[in-house]
Amino acid sequence: MPASPKPERRPPWPWLLLAPGLLWLLLLYLLPLLGLVPLSLSEPLSRFGLETVFRGRVATYGEVLGAYGPVLLRSLRTAALATALGLLLAYPLALWIRFRGRRWQPLLIGLVVLPSLSSYLVRAIAWSSLLGDNGPVLAIIHGLGLGGMLEGLGVLRGGRLLNTSTAVILGLTNSLLPFLVLPLVVSLQRIDPRLLEAAADLHANPLACFRRVVWPLSRPGLSAGLLLSLIPAAGDVVNPRFLGGPNERMIANTIENLLLVQLQAPRAAALTLVLMGLTSMVVLLQLRRGGLEELPLP
């Protein structure tokens, strides 16, 4: 046997460890996702089932964009508004946790996470009793005589909060908030407190300190948070269905309806791919900035 130099040992078993997970991702994710493409170019075989036959029909895309363009736009608008409101609330909370939380920081973070462990649907039920026609929020609004003003601003519709976009936005913001706060806290935690002391020593007022030190350094957390909230918000089913009613349906409701009620699998696939294309654009922007490593996970 020839004496060869010992070959570099590459154990095959890291790939063995990866194999089951990769199999899952390939068979249950990548393959079905790619399968949506031919499906979107097919036609239903009958009106009574999800079976389809491939026809290379591109016109479906034009049809769904024409029919559901307004719903798509409304979804993006609602998602953007919910995220904006979330950001307005998440920033102070993240700053508070980071700079005033002291040794209670982990506990405060836990308090932010806890609501997201409770059921999404139970929260929607709670919102519908909070915002209901006999609920406390409307009672306070009318008690303060703010009804007319809020109606003018489009917050109320016909004196109601349920079945308006306000209700959808509140429900969405509630569920997004933890995903905005946590990445912000993570990136704020990376700020060396001595930087702030230095800024104060140099007579920066709190606003300047925020604008020139805290804000730029919290950008990674901010964009991770935006990614984690915009995408699920744009594809939400529960809040528009149960808090928004028929006038506030969003794109995911339409996809669900096409697939489960109308049995129009090709149209549903086309619309799903359109939605995915839009969200992927957001993701690509994020990837160009700094990759997905910033995604905060507990």
Added chain:
Amino acid sequence: MTRLARALLLLGSLLAMALLYAPLLVTVLFSFNAPRGRFNLVWQHATLANWRHPLQDAALTQAFLTSVGLALAASLLAVLLGGLMALALTRWRLRGQRWVALLLALPLTNPEIVLASALLNLFVGIDLPRGPLTLVLSHSLFCLSYAALTLKARLAGFDPTLEMAAQDLGAPPLQAFRRVTLPLLAPGLLAATLLSFSLCFDDYVISSFTAGDTITLPLYLAGAFLREISPQIQVLSTLVLLVSAALLLLATPRPARPPHDRAGA
């Protein structure tokens, strides 16, 4: 920080917390409500009756148990598969590692409806009847990325010299893994399992596409919106909330003062 800046911060934080906790408080409160009619949505007067019969709504209890079982199966599967992937990705430099990491992160960037739609079409395509099996498959995929990335972060922050020290002291690799790595990893495993479980347990969109005749808790609740919202829903939710809070407290590191952190003091 000036007084004004501090006041503004506090106001914003309180508003944020109010928005986060308003629905939870309402849920707890309404578990003590005596509803009139079928929908426990309008406050009437306080009662303990609902808490005396927490399991009265048999369909609700059944859906709850179904969900617990399915979520347990799916999340353990996800943590197992994801944990193995995380281990391979942090311990070895592999060719194509970036692609694996990308494939792992991609599902997180899709709205749930995309996964749901793709999975339903897959199951229709291969003629797999929808039911508990398709639910567990779908949910384990849904949680896989979360579990793997959570554990990857934990493993990356893990000091490999500890394991080496154990091996230097004569522990065979598997024993070193079991006696050193695994205990250190336990909080991470708990966190990943808790996260996956709560994602699966609470999932509505993917379930509504892949459940078939199986009724999980979110599917039951969606039906209840139209049919009847019994106070037992709020009772059960309050109980779930208490358990989540306890588990979260377990997974939270003890409060300790970071040595060099004097920010805002």
